[in-house]
Amino acid sequence: QVQLVESGGGLVQAGGSLRLSCTASGSNFRIATLGWSRQAPGKQRELVATVSSGGSANYWNSVKGRFTISRDNAKNTVFLQMNSLTPEDTGVYYCKFQIPFGATYWGQGTQVTVSS
Numbered sequence: 001q002v003q004l005v006e007s008g009g010g011l012v013q014a015g016g017s018l019r020l021s022c023t024a025s026g027s028n029f030r031i032a033t034l035g036w037s038r039q040a041p042g043k044q045r046e047l048v049a050t051v052s053s054g055g056s057a058n059y060w061n062s063v064k065g066r067f068t069i070s071r072d073n074a075k076n077t078v079f080l081q082m083n084s085l086t087p088e089d090t091g092v093y094y095c096k097f098q099i100p101f102g103a104t105y106w107g108q109g110t111q112v113t114v115s116s
Contacts, residue, residue, distance in 0.1 A: 001026060002024055002025060002026040002028070002097050002103075002105040003024070003025045003026065003105075004022050004023070004024050004025075004095045004097055004105055004106065004107035004108075005022065005023050005025075005107065005108075006020060006021065006022045006093070006094070006095050006107040006108065006109065006110040007020070007021050007022075007110060008020040008021050008110060009093060009110030009111045009112045010111075010112070010113070011113045011114075011115065012085055012112075012113070012114055012115070013114070013115050014085060014086055014087060014114055014115065014116050015084060015085065016085050016114070017081070017082060017083045017084075017085065018082050018085065018112060019079060019080070019081050019082070020036065020079065020080040020082070020093055020095075020110060020112075021077055021078075021079055022034075022036075022077065022078045022079075022095030022107055023075070023076055023077045024076045024077070024078075024097055024105075025076070028099050028102075029073060029076045029097075030053060030073050031053050031099065031100060032053065032097050032098055032099050032100075033050060033051070033052050033053060033098045033100070034050065034051050034069075034071055034078040034095070034096065034097060034098075035047055035048075035049060035050035035051070035069070035078075035095075035096040035098070036048050036049050036050075036069060036078075036080045036093055036094065036095060036096065037093070037094045037096055038089075038091040038092065038093045038094070038112070039091050039092050039094070039109075040088075040090060040091035041090075041091070043091075045094070046060060047060060047096070048060045048062075048063050048067060048080075048093075049063065049067055049069040049080060050069065050096075051069045051070065051071050051078065053100075055071070057069050057070075062088070063082075063089075066082065066083050066084045066085075067080060067081065067082050067083070068080070068081040068083075069081075078095060080093070082112070085112075085114045086114060087114045087115065087116045088114075089112065089114050090112060090113050090114050091111075091112060092109040092110065092111055092112075093109065093110050093111075093112050094106050094107050094108075094109045095107035
């Protein structure tokens with residue numbers, strides 16, 4: 001069983017930055033694919049960034065060049081650095097932990113609100 005604890009959300013003005021963190025308990029962190037999804041009010045959840053066990057990152061088009069995902073295997077933590085935030089980035093951000101050919105786990109979510 002994996003538990004994910006997210007932090008770093010909050011209220012920021014447009015153009016500002018936030019850094020989200022997600023720390024996982026349990027084993028298999030090093031082999032897991034990690035990611036961040038977000039869900040805006042009234043919209044479906046969308047995957048914004050992933051990082052593989054080897055460190056390869058992929059981004060949703062709307063966040064490319066502004067968001068950076070990274071992982072620290074020694075601390076069982078994945079980060080999402082978000083720069084140049086816009087009101088369209090507002091939503092609940094969820095950490096995702098996916099074991100190869102195995103289970104997927106989600107964090108409880110952290111609210112990000114970007115004011116104009």
